[in-house]
Amino acid sequence: xxxxxxxxxxxxxxxxxxxxxxxxxxxxxxxxxxxxxxxxxxxxxxxxxxxxxxxxxxxxxxxxxxxxxxxxxxxxxxxxxxxxxxxxxxxxxxxxxxxxxxxxxxxxxxxxxxxxxxxxxxxxxxxxxxxxxxxxxxxxxxxxxxxxxxxxxxxxxxxxxxxxxxxxxxxxxxxxxxxxxxxxxxxxxxxxxxxxxxxxxxxxxxxxxxxxxxxxxxxxxxxxxxxxxxxxxxxxxxxxxxxxxxxxxxxx
Amino acid sequence: xxxxxxxxxxxxxxxxxxxxxxxxxxxxxxxxxxxxxxxxxxxxxxxxxxxxxxxxxxxxxxxxxxxxxxxxxxxxxxxxxxxxxxxxxxxxxxxxxxxxxxxxxxxxxxxxxxxxxxxxxxxxxxxxxxxxxxxxxxxxxxxxxxxxxxxxxxxxxxxxxxxxxxxxxxxxxxxxxxxxxxxxxxxxxxxxxxxxxxxxxxxxxxxxxxxxxxxxxxxxxxxxxxxxxxxxxxxxxxxxxxxxxxxxxxxxxxxxxxxxxxxxxxxxxxxxxxxxxxxxxxxxxxxxxxxxxxxxxxxxxxxxxxxxxxxxxxxxxxxxxxxxxxxxxxxxxxxxxxxxxxxx
Numbered sequence: 367x368x369x370x371x372x373x374x375x376x377x378x379x380x381x382x383x384x385x386x387x388x389x390x391x392x393x394x395x396x397x398x399x400x401x402x403x404x405x406x407x408x409x410x411x412x413x414x415x416x417x418x419x420x421x422x423x424x425x426x427x428x429x430x431x432x433x434x435x436x437x438x439x440x441x442x443x444x445x446x447x448x449x450x451x452x453x454x455x456x457x458x459x460x461x462x463x464x465x466x467x468x469x470x471x472x473x474x475x476x477x478x479x480x481x482x483x484x485x486x487x488x489x490x491x492x493x494x495x496x497x498x499x500x501x502x503x504x505x506x507x508x509x510x511x512x513x514x515x516x517x518x519x520x521x522x523x524x525x526x527x528x529x530x531x532x533x534x535x536x537x538x539x540x541x542x543x544x545x546x547x548x549x550x551x552x553x554x555x556x557x558x559x560x561x562x563x564x565x566x567x568x569x570x571x572x573x574x575x576x577x578x579x580x581x582x583x584x585x586x587x588x589x590x591x592x593x594x595x596x597x598x599x600x601x602x603x604x605x606x607x608x609x610x611x612x613x614x615x616x617x618x
Numbered sequence: 619x620x621x622x623x624x625x626x627x628x629x630x631x632x633x634x635x636x637x638x639x640x641x642x643x644x645x646x647x648x649x650x651x652x653x654x655x656x657x658x659x660x661x662x663x664x665x666x667x668x669x670x671x672x673x674x675x676x677x678x679x680x681x682x683x684x685x686x687x688x689x690x691x692x693x694x695x696x697x698x699x700x701x702x703x704x705x706x707x708x709x710x711x712x713x714x715x716x717x718x719x720x721x722x723x724x725x726x727x728x729x730x731x732x733x734x735x736x737x738x739x740x741x742x743x744x745x746x747x748x749x750x751x752x753x754x755x756x757x758x759x760x761x762x763x764x765x766x767x768x769x770x771x772x773x774x775x776x777x778x779x780x781x782x783x784x785x786x787x788x789x790x791x792x793x794x795x796x797x798x799x800x801x802x803x804x805x806x807x808x809x810x811x812x813x814x815x816x817x818x819x820x821x822x823x824x825x826x827x828x829x830x831x832x833x834x835x836x837x838x839x840x841x842x843x844x845x846x847x848x849x850x851x852x853x854x855x856x857x858x859x860x861x862x863x864x865x866x867x868x869x870x871x872x873x874x875x876x877x878x879x880x881x882x883x884x885x886x887x888x889x890x891x892x893x894x895x896x897x898x899x900x901x902x903x904x905x906x907x908x909x910x911x912x913x914x915x916x917x918x919x920x921x922x923x924x925x926x927x928x929x930x931x932x933x934x935x936x937x938x939x940x941x942x943x944x945x946x947x948x949x950x951x952x953x954x955x956x957x958x959x960x961x962x
Contacts, residue, residue: 415873444875455870459888468884472875479883521870528874 367392368414368532368564373423375409375588383409384420385588393531396558396565398579398596400572400607405585407568411534414566415447416440428531445472448525448563450554452537454517456524458510462501465509465520466492469527488527495523499553515546522553533557535567539574551578572599637699640692647695656698660691663713676723683716745933749941759938763920767942770919771950773837774905777844778898785849788814789856790882796860814857817850822908823915830916840917844905855897856890863889892961903947903954910943 368391375384383406391397399407412418414425416432425432427443435443448469456465467484469492474484496502499519504512509520518538525533535554539547551567555578558565569575575582576596584592584599584607592603605612632651640647645661648654668684671677690709697704750759790796792810797803826843833839868885876884913921920939927936 417869417873441875441877444873447873449870449873451866451870453866455866457867457884457888459891460884468871468876469874471871471877471880471884474880476877476879479880524870524874534873 367426367428368566369424369426370410370414371424371426373410373413373425374421375406375413375418376421383588384413387423387585387588387590389583389590389593391564391566393564394558394562396555396578396580397567398575398582399566399568399585400570400575400582400592401568401585402570402608406588407570407585408536409588410585411449411536411566411568414532414534415444415449417449441472445528446531448528448530448533450518450521450525450533450535450538452540454514454521454541456509456517456520458508460509461506462496462509462512462520463489463492463505466495466523466527469524472528492523492527495526496520498526499523513546514542515549518542518546518550519553522550522557526557530563532564532566535565537568537570540570547574554578572604632699634696634699637695638692640695641688644688644691647692648698651695651698653698656694660694664688664691667713670720674724677720680716680720687713742933746937746940748934749937750934751938759935763923763938763942766920766923766939767946769837770909770913770921770943771906771946773840773917773919774844774902774909777841777909778848778902778905780841781845781849781852782898785852785856788849789853789860790886792853792857793860795863795865796882796886810853811857814850814853817846818854819850820847822847823912826912826915826917835916835918837918840909840912840919843912843917844908848901848905852897852901856894859890859893859897860886896958896961899954899957903950906950907947 368389370387370389373384373387374382376382385406387406387410399410401407409418413420414427414432416425416435420433423433427447430439430443432440432443457468464482467488470484470488471479474488478484493502493505496505499522501512501516501519501523504516509517512520533554538554539550542550551574554565554567557563567579576599579596582592582594582596582599583590584603586607591607592599599607636650637647639650640660643661644664645657645659648657648660664684664687667687668681671681671684687709694704694706752759788810791806792814794807797807797810822843825846826840829839829842829846830836833842863886867889868881871881871885909917909919910921910924913919913923914925916922920943924936924939924943927933927939
């Protein structure tokens, strides 16, 4: 279980990104985080695995306080939390297989890095994960040669390689076309249902949240303004989140 | 002329008598009027100009110029005091021209000497243009020079490659984006940066002199000189390449639970490897040229032999060395450009 309590984040330039967020996420949920750009969605996800240091508040992951963890404990916690990014953030010059194997770095001896060495079991698992996202045939290609949708699937395979209990997805489809968006989100939906991995996914398109999420929360100016079922967001709620002039956009 | 930043408030006026204190110490009047940068500028300019004119015997006739500057600074202070600020275009242009004349004098530019030297220049040129190409014993100049050239190229190669591990480590520690965030990291960053700048600022030829004393005259002294200077020069280039990387993949690697070294090996190095290869190839190219020069001061290789030929005015043999060096440098330049095109 993920328990976020009264988390604030003020950046050094004075930007108040999060203003007292309190939130609990049960195991197995697919939570979609909605909100405008700058509402604090990315900061919220990054406070969970401490890629961003919260200014105050606590984040409990399976009963362990992330905000108080020392660097070894933090690494241990991070191995349980996969992360997927808008810009994919894979190593373009490395092979697809190496990219997937980096999901195991948290449990691989540090000195092995100099020889690009991993356990032989890891190679088998990596191929299985690539198989799962449908790009096993690309394993030995350079990751940068793949299309955007394929690169995001490499990133999903890398996250799966961590054998995570959670996946944080920060606008995973914002750089992709509608058809590819659905294929990527379907993989997230699949790992959520079949493996019971809890998913927190930032989206800014309501129709995608309605289609994939079991629960929707919405942020506005660093505060939680909605928490409920996807179908509960009516016209009034929508305008509350996105402003009076917003029009709902459908992605088929 | 651009106004200094501290003049943005409405023009101040101050006591003109205070302004005249510029006559006691240059710049004092401007300081009294609250114009710190202008005061410092006048002070350093007048002090420097006076010192140069007094120190060099041939420049004595120019001493009056420093006095004239001082006079101008007093008038400038007066104008500031009464609120009629003038631009400094005229004294600056005059100053530049006069320093060119002084430079001409102090470096003893003598076009006559060029003309008078025509005859010996001709002897040297004709010697260089007819290099000694015999490879017959016992006077096997060509083979000997080729061997020395190879020694020089290998000197440059070893001097380029050996320091790479040190350069890599130092450049990672000197990259702002990897080190900032803690007091310890920022300190390590500062120390690494300073060390690289220090090593970079000492010219190869100076290090070669010192190394020749320490480890004896020969190619090894040259290799050490290239290596030491190269750590600074290459390290700075590497660091800047690291600072330009996309932080996204590094963040993603960190999110998997990877440690600091793993983030560098998997997140940083793949992004900079092509540039590192190109920089290193370019350094080898530079080092081949440097290696011939350090040969002159005891660094071994073809430079040392060239120095001997010049010493006994054997221009034919010097020509052999120079043509071989030129050929090697042109080929290296061409090869390094090809490699850089491929990777950068």
